[in-house]
Amino acid sequence: MTETRLRTRLRDGEPVSGYWTTLADPAVPELVAETGFDFVVVDTEHTPSNLETVANGLRAIDAASTEATGVVRVPWNDQVKIKRVLDLDPAGVMAPMISTPEEATEFVAATRYPPRGVRGIGVGRSAGYGRDVGGQVERGDADLVRVAQIETEPGVENVGEIAAVEGLDALFIGPADLSAALGSFGDHGDEFEDAVSRVLDAGSEHDTPVGTLATSTDDVERWVEWGFDYVICGVDTLDLVRGADAALTAHEAARE
Template sequence: MDDDSDVSGLRATLRANPAGHWLSTPAPQVAEQLAQTDADFVVVDTEHAPTDLESVEAAVRAVDAANATGEDGAADTAAVVRVAWNDHVRIKRVLDTGAAGVMAPQVNTVDEAEAFVAAARYPPEGHRGVAGTRASRYGRDLDDYYERANDRVATIAQVETAEAVDNAGEISAVDGLDALLVGPADLSAALGVFGEYEHEQFVAAVEAVLDASTVPVGTLATSLDEVDYWAALGFDYQIVGVDAGYLRTGAAAALERYEQVGEE
């Protein structure tokens, strides 16, 4: 892992127990509202959400617009994009939108982790292509962006299989990788205990990742109880909820309250 003094932006934030939201609805208005909660980051999903590249850019722009700007010029809430696959073309395109970080699913081996990091880094550390896109204010700040991007743009590899659990220590040690994220649904499914997050096999896998990793390890909560549970297991950071879940639970709670009032 890079020395702390060498990183900034989201790469540094990930080492400070941050919390974020998950955006499954490809609407900039939703992204902006999530960012207005002062979360450390918002993850824009493109793997299991109907989110095309234009929608990604709109969501990233909305997160940026919601931010108050700190003294160092860094945004308070960072936009992370979860690509649909660990593919260098997908990675470079979402980073060109100005995203502060990228998350890749199903990173199972050291070779896959190295390819992931290389796709997100400019030469000589990687092979990300250089262009005057939104990330560099359409070329106006290209020199400055090129100089700072490798220190600021975060890479998060998802652990979702038994193979990834076995390789977690070596994956985490890949130079330039900033964090791991355990995908609880996919990992539990891969282990044959889907959704059974208290099952000994799932808990053992999580503990193995936490023990082996040399970078922060996070996960996704879909309820307040899960926030508590994941914290107790020892995760370093969390995505504390999903936009669709917030909408579903809020709507259900309002209807339930109305029904209770009507019965009084």
């Protein structure tokens, strides 16, 4: 059995970069993959994307000339939703709002075939559309990155036990939801920093990489300095908004 390059790099503690996509056009993850990020997230929690959208996004990432791989953020820690995404053959899957070790254990079980888990066996893209079902079942536990999002107060309180769950490959702090859960949306002050430190310490203790999302280049520098193992370095819609705003501002200034 072989591991994906992403899983190997995370396991070995190498710096890893990602990018977050929300737009439905597969050209978006394709052009981001061509940029040279190690992985591209295809989000389904806060987007209108359906399974066909996700499948085309993953194909676009796989077709890029780089070694980028696709990670899908599912809308919830739900066995059925996870199963259907895994049939599309992502390199990784991310589940939001993991707050207890029991939830983390259920997440891992949803990604594993029996007898170690509860994932159903199908003949989708991950199994070569039926040509390699046996091979997929054999590889399934070796080539998938499982990421649990820590973005609630109970998640922070239980993070040591969550990080210790066998089969979990990485943690991810959702800065917007975590700061909101702490009662200070968007505030990265002392309380937020203390919570982040707790998660980072748990990750270090259990050799579980911890990452987060940067929504600006300043954030990228901040999160690297704080000690995150991997950083998702931008979001398609936010970068498009900034680019459009800058272009309009430049035009208005030139007309003055």
